[in-house]
Amino acid sequence: MRTTVRLTASATSALPRWLLFAICIVYAVSGLFGRDPWKNEDAAAFGVMWTMANGGWHDWLLPNLVGKVITATGPLPFWLGAIFIRALGPYLAPNDAAHALTGFMFSGTCAFVWYGTYLLGRRPEVQPFKYAFGGEPSPRDYGRTLADGALLILLASFGLAERGHESTPQIAQLACAAMFIYGLVRALDKPWQGACWTGAALGFFVLCANPPLLLALFIALIAVTLVVRQIDSRKLLLVAIPLGLVIGASWPLAAYLSYPADAASFLHDWVANNFANFRGSPKGALFYAAKNLPLFTWPAWPLAIWTWVSWPDLRRAPHIAIPLSVVMTVLLLILLQQRETNLLFLLLLPALAIMASFGLPTLKREAINAFDWFAVLSFTIVGGFVWVVWIASQTGQPAPIARNLSRLVPGFRPEFNVVSLILALVVTACWIALVRWRLTRHPKVLWRSVVLSSAGTTLMWVLLMTLWLPLVNFSRTYRDVATQIATHLPSDYVCISPVRLGDAQLASFAYFGNMHFAFDDSDCDVLLRQDTQDYNPPASLSSYTWKLVWEGRRAADRDERFRLYVRVERPKRPTPAIKRNPPR
Structure with missing residues (x-):
């Protein structure tokens, strides 16, 4: 061979x-x-x-x-x-x-x-x-x-x-x-x-x-x-x-x-x-x-x-x-x-x-340089963008970015965390030092062609999970919706019948709202539906009707809408008295 x-x-x-x-x-x-x-x-x-x-x-x-x-x-x-x-x-x-x-x-x-x-x-x-x-x-x-x-x-x-x-x-x-x-x-x-x-x-x-x-x-x-x-x-x-x-x-x-x-x-x-x-x-x-x-x-x-x-x-x-x-x-x-x-x-x-x-030992110098420059340019731009958006969320400047952020994630309130800021600064400084070392020393070791890519991915993820963590968490959690639903549930309800709820929503509502669901056609007295558009209310039966008690969605999601219904028993009509003829 x-x-x-x-x-x-x-x-x-x-x-x-x-x-x-x-x-x-x-x-x-x-x-x-x-x-x-x-x-x-x-x-x-x-x-x-x-x-x-x-x-x-x-x-x-x-x-x-x-x-x-x-x-x-x-x-x-x-x-x-x-x-x-x-x-x-x-x-x-x-x-x-x-x-x-x-x-x-x-x-x-x-x-x-x-x-x-x-x-x-x-x-x-x-x-x-x-x-x-x-x-x-x-x-x-x-x-x-x-x-x-x-x-x-x-x-x-x-x-x-x-x-x-x-x-x-x-x-x-x-x-x-x-x-x-x-x-x-x-x-x-x-x-x-x-x-x-x-x-x-x-x-x-x-x-x-x-x-x-x-x-x-x-x-x-x-x-x-x-x-x-x-x-x-x-x-x-x-x-x-x-x-x-x-x-x-x-x-x-x-x-x-x-x-x-x-x-x-x-x-x-x-x-x-x-x-x-x-x-x-x-x-x-x-x-x-x-x-x-x-x-x-x-x-x-x-x-x-x-x-x-x-x-x-x-x-x-x-x-x-x-x-x-x-x-x-x-x-x-x-x-x-x-x-x-x-x-x-x-x-x-x-x-x-x-x-x-095993392709690293035979990689051509032109390909190595292409990987390096792609990593330097892409991750530096992404990292800079993360910093700019974070600064806009904290200070309101640049104004166009701050307006777009409030439009994309309505209801989000920026949070300032000193520890997250320090970690973001440290990882950014390490990225700058690594790029400077790689571009000035020109090392001949095999791993030189991928060290910038791995460090750049680490930079991107750490910045997102420090500077942007409150924003990302706000846009991807159901905590607030679960809390709102829980406050409108009757204190003595038996169970909730879910309609079109996904697994993530079931898990979040049960965890954050301590809700009890039933999936075996139980006779539940609460119904929770997810609708992507306006639907007709659930059909009522002769003995009860459904009353809408809450309607809402996550602030960061325009496609999902949740409706909470509580069963209301219909009053029974009084039985008319039967007239009897008096005995002769």
Whole structure:
């Protein structure tokens, strides 16, 4: 096989550990605490965790949102979130405790990506050209530099910023996908250990995802065993599949033994509803993916394509075949799905980051400069815009921006926080210093082409979660609406019947307003509706009528309107007296 990489040892100088850890920690922690659950998926997932934390075994085995069955994913992310809520209850608010789990999962994803790339970078087939008199990097230094690059590429991905800080099942699926890749890589040199990691990842994926996603990972596993000759397929399949089945079957079996009838219905919907999302015409989802996927996975996808181009003789080697197998199967699901959503996009990032890191050694100087200037210009402009809008919200100047802000987010009252301001100033100063260092020193290390992109994404996210956090929180929370509805509820109401309420609204209203909903056609005496336009009032029956007691919406949302009705019993007509003829 032909080696395509020519490097000297100086090109693999390690990224300072303090800088790498600082970027990871600051990026992971920013935006997790001090905010409400946001619409849509963040609040909905938190609602299931909160229901479990305050519920019984039925809620734990059959996930539900204040009584509404949730079958889109498995229960593992909700179990962990409920455990965090209970364990950290004395110290953190429930929503902050759930977000602490997000930080934990994010850190695990980073660790699996780093170590998986490190192991691949030490393999003999990817080592740089050996010079006659030495001077090439050692396998350990080369692998460590590539691992640093993969982690920086992961952090630089645009789509990770918001999705990576929400308490959704997707963050657990992201960690499982990274664990799955690490297990396959580990199986190259330690077959039994790697098979255990792979099997555990498959089993956990059953517990935190759904059958179509599990099928995609299983196809990726089979593809790796067929394509990668260096892997012991017999040992891998002999351990991984049974272990995955044992872990994955533990939840359905426990649920069925505890609640046979409810579990049978739940598991049927869990399988049927999720496969139904991939039937029919995917035209809308295809257009959505074509429009949003390139930005979501930037800059990982162009670097991953460059890896494929620059290693023509090693495309069946593990460093390309393993991550590419995951990318292709997940991408197939994205192209077949019916919903226009970016939830599956997140699962591409670990594999793309690992594959993209192997394009760094062969990247041309012109491409490196293009990445650098794009990062400098785009993130400096975005950062400056965040600062200008914050100044306008605090001072009213520039006046046009202040007027537009009040028009876009009516009712928002700016808040001044000294700590947030200091953090924003510090991260801005660090960005300026990093840009100055990168543009004046011209370092030759491999990670130079992505350090500005990852630092720029961190800058953007930290500024948004410090200067703009009150604004973003105001525009994406249902706290105020829930409080208003709760004040108009009768003190002795039995239950609320929801009409057209989404999962995020149900979770927020139950959490912030302590409302009790019913979904089994109960005879509720309160009705709460969401309307996007004026609808006729609910039909009254002969014995009662519905009285509108409150109508409103979130100040930052013009499309949603909520109406609260209370049932009023109609007075019964007096029974007319029957005249009787006196006896003769």
